[in-house]
Amino acid sequence: GTPLPKSDATVTLKVDGFDVTVPEGTSVMRAAMQAGIRIPKLCATDSVEAFGSCRLCLVEIEGRRGTPASCTTPVSQGMSVRTQSDRLHKLRKGVMELYISDHPLDCLTCSANGDCELQDMAGMVGLRDVRYTATDQPLATHHEARTQGRDENFRYIPKDDSNPYFTYDPAKCIVCSRCVRACEEVQGTFALTIEGRGFDSRVSFGGASDSVLSSDCVSCGACVQACPTATLQEKSVAEMGTPDRSVLTTCAYCGVGCSFKAE
Ligand code: FES
Structure with a gap:
C-alpha cells in the first residue's frame, strides 16, 4: 500500500x-x-x-x-x-500491456519467476494479449548494439553483476522508482537516480563508469527489497538450485552478524 x-x-x-x-x-x-x-x-x-x-x-x-x-x-x-x-x-489492462510490450518475456527462466509483482499484476488485470511488439529486443552487449547500428539505451546495457550481493539488469526495469526512493528514504543514501526522459528514462547508479560497485551504494539491500521485478536481484536468489554455490557469509555493512546462508 x-x-x-x-x-x-x-x-x-x-x-x-x-x-x-x-x-x-x-x-x-x-x-x-x-x-x-x-x-x-x-x-x-x-x-x-x-x-x-x-x-x-x-x-x-x-x-x-x-x-x-x-x-x-x-x-x-x-x-x-x-x-x-x-x-x-x-x-x-492498457497500462500493463505497454509495460509488457517493453519487457523481456523470459518469465519461466527468470530468477523472479513466481515472486514478481509485474507478473502478478499482469495476471490480476487479466492481460492475455499484447498488441504491440517491441521492435528493439534486448541485446547482450553494447558492441552488438553498435554493430547493428542501433542507438544505445537501457535495453542494450548488459546486466551489472559488479556488486558482490546483487545484480542489476536494466532490461527488466519498469522505472517505478521504488529503488531510488528506498535508497533515499530508507537508507538515507543517494546512490540511485532516474536519468533521461520518456522511453529513454532509466535507473542509474551514477559514478564515472556507471557500475554498481563504483557508485555510492553501500549494499544495504533496501533497493533490492523494493524492486518489483528481477531488475535488482540478490545473487543468492539467482543461484537457487545450485547447492555447490552455497556460502555462509556475514554481510559487510550489517552489524547483526547473523551469518546469512545463501543456498
Ligand atoms: Fe499508484 Fe503506481 S501504485 S500510480
Whole structure:
C-alpha cells in the first residue's frame, strides 16, 4: 500500500459501497486495503512515500472527473470511491500491456519467476494479449548494439553483476522508482537516480563508469527489497538450485552478524 499517516483525526468514506474509517491523510489505496479491497499497483509500497508513476492504481471518485491514482489521492470525508468498472479494467489492462510490450518475456527462466509483482499484476488485470511488439529486443552487449547500428539505451546495457550481493539488469526495469526512493528514504543514501526522459528514462547508479560497485551504494539491500521485478536481484536468489554455490557469509555493512546462508 502506502505508508500509514500519523493522525488522530479520522475520515469516513465509501469504497465500493463499504464504509471505511481511516486516519486523516490516508491514501485511497490504503483505505481500500482496510476494506479488504486490493487495487492493482506497481510503484506504491508500505515503506516509501507514494509517487504515482505506474498509473495502475487508477480509481473513480464520485463527483470528480478523470481517474486519479489511488496511491497519491488522500481520502476525504464522505468520499465515494469505485475501484472496479469496465473503464478502469480497460485502462489498467492498457497500462500493463505497454509495460509488457517493453519487457523481456523470459518469465519461466527468470530468477523472479513466481515472486514478481509485474507478473502478478499482469495476471490480476487479466492481460492475455499484447498488441504491440517491441521492435528493439534486448541485446547482450553494447558492441552488438553498435554493430547493428542501433542507438544505445537501457535495453542494450548488459546486466551489472559488479556488486558482490546483487545484480542489476536494466532490461527488466519498469522505472517505478521504488529503488531510488528506498535508497533515499530508507537508507538515507543517494546512490540511485532516474536519468533521461520518456522511453529513454532509466535507473542509474551514477559514478564515472556507471557500475554498481563504483557508485555510492553501500549494499544495504533496501533497493533490492523494493524492486518489483528481477531488475535488482540478490545473487543468492539467482543461484537457487545450485547447492555447490552455497556460502555462509556475514554481510559487510550489517552489524547483526547473523551469518546469512545463501543456498
Ligand atoms: Fe499508484 Fe503506481 S501504485 S500510480
